[in-house]
Amino acid sequence: MRILVLNPNSNPEFSAQMDKAVEPLRFGGAVRIDCISLTGTPLGIETQRDIDAVLDPVCDAIAAKEAEYDAFVVACFADTGVASAREVTSKPVLGICEGGLSAALNAGERFGVISTSNEARNAELRLIRSHALMERCAGMEPVNIPVVEMMHSNELAERMVSAGRRLAAQGAEVVVLGCAGMTRHQALLQDELGIPVLDPVVSTAAMALGAIAGRG
Amino acid sequence: MRILVLNPNSNPEFSAQMDKAVEPLRFGGAVRIDCISLTGTPLGIETQRDIDAVLDPVCDAIAAKEAEYDAFVVACFADTGVASAREVTSKPVLGICEGGLSAALNAGERFGVISTSNEARNAELRLIRSHALMERCAGMEPVNIPVVEMMHSNELAERMVSAGRRLAAQGAEVVVLGCAGMTRHQALLQDELGIPVLDPVVSTAAMALGAIAGRG
Incomplete structure (x- = not known):
């Protein structure tokens, strides 16, 4: 394959x-x-x-x-x-949005998404609605770090953990990373939150x- | 793994x-x-x-x-x-219901399900609603063959093709087999319908x- x-x-x-x-x-x-x-x-x-x-x-x-x-x-x-x-x-x-969220459906009743920014969240909201998956969405929380800085930001891990905790508090049982730039902190976030954290790729x-x- | x-x-x-x-x-x-x-x-x-x-x-x-x-x-x-x-x-x-339907979301705008019977369809309807996936469902069509006869029925292939055509007419762009007993006709059905037919297993x-x- x-x-x-x-x-x-x-x-x-x-x-x-x-x-x-x-x-x-x-x-x-x-x-x-x-x-x-x-x-x-x-x-x-x-x-x-x-x-x-x-x-x-x-x-x-x-x-x-x-x-x-x-x-x-x-x-x-x-x-x-x-x-x-x-x-x-x-x-x-x-x-990877539809695929990642589809996978998340099988890992918990409601998913949360870590978005890059407040602005990206709006586009993602439209997308999740168009995929008819909003009903399984617990929330979307941004890290507010520009995508181009994502890969080298020293603040990313901390902001991801903070966003993940906000999502869990909203009822998310699984978290989906909303950007490939967040991948390097997937394991850390999963350990911190104690729930599955999916890299949608x-x-x-x-x-x-x-x-x-x-x-x- | x-x-x-x-x-x-x-x-x-x-x-x-x-x-x-x-x-x-x-x-x-x-x-x-x-x-x-x-x-x-x-x-x-x-x-x-x-x-x-x-x-x-x-x-x-x-x-x-x-x-x-x-x-x-x-x-x-x-x-x-x-x-x-x-x-x-x-x-x-x-x-395999949630998993198969989740996979189907990535293969077409709306999925159809081939159910075993009218009765099974009712249980599946409740399930699809509970998974919050009804909005992507084009329809569910039964073959009305008992599950225990599924594996050896001579009428199964014909009834699956007929059910699949009814689903396509209802707007299904992908069909999910609603029973593992239907697997042996997956390829035939996909050829007949010209759209993806998923074995949810x-x-x-x-x-x-x-x-x-x-x-x-």
Whole structure:
């Protein structure tokens, strides 16, 4: 099985972090999972204009690589271009917001999302409503750190723990990380909160394996 | 990774079929997935009384095998005992109804379910509502073949295709099989309908891999 995890931003550090996170799903080389960044796109997908700007690049990249992979994961928590990309290929295309939240449904009655910012939360709210998953959402709490600073911020861990505690207080039984830049603190957060904390890139890549297996 | 797929009915033919279906997710032996039936339970989970009757056996079996596995899949489309089993173990417990429907969310805007009977459909309706997934449900169509006859019925394939066509006409973009006894016609149905047809045992087992990978 061959899965392409497509990071719509142009920051290779994000893709490198995804590459590390999905390693357990390679099962010692039995599965090929490639994580790549786009080029010429924003360094971080922060605003609605950023989201809009990568719609075409996401579709173009999937069209160009269609023959090479069995399934595609769009690794931006805005599910940027996922609906359009499904018009480009008949192979499974999954977004990490819908995929991560779908996985979370199986890990607790209500999920919470750690958002990057108050602004991102608005776009995510629209998305969760459009996925008809709002009823399982306990809350969304931001860390308010710009996406481009996410990977190197010294305050990120502390703010994630604080946001996670607020989500748990609102009834979240599982927390979904709302940005691939948060991955490095997944284990810490899970230890601190004592509930599952999902990296949606991993959850969605696993679901892609299921989609491929089911098409035999 | 070690996953137990627990078939709450006592029919070993169901478990044998599951065993075959999940083979692609073993990745040549890198993943251990055991599919077992319970003993002393009904041959098919058909009625609400049947569902109630296997609640304790499901929990007992998971408690007895807890140390041996990293995650548990309860392979009955009634998600029988899943909520209770989560009080027995802190390891991931997934049901194939919630898991299969969650996976389906990523394969189409609206899913349809092929139910075993009109009666089963009522229990499934309550379940889908309790999972808060009704808004993505296009419809549920029964084949009206008893579960215990499912595995050997000569009419099953034809009735599944007919039910699948009714679901597609209602707007389903992906179909979920509502019984492990239907698995052997998954490929035929997918070919006939031209849309993804999910065996929820496979979808949910893949999600279990993700849950394990994400807990590293």
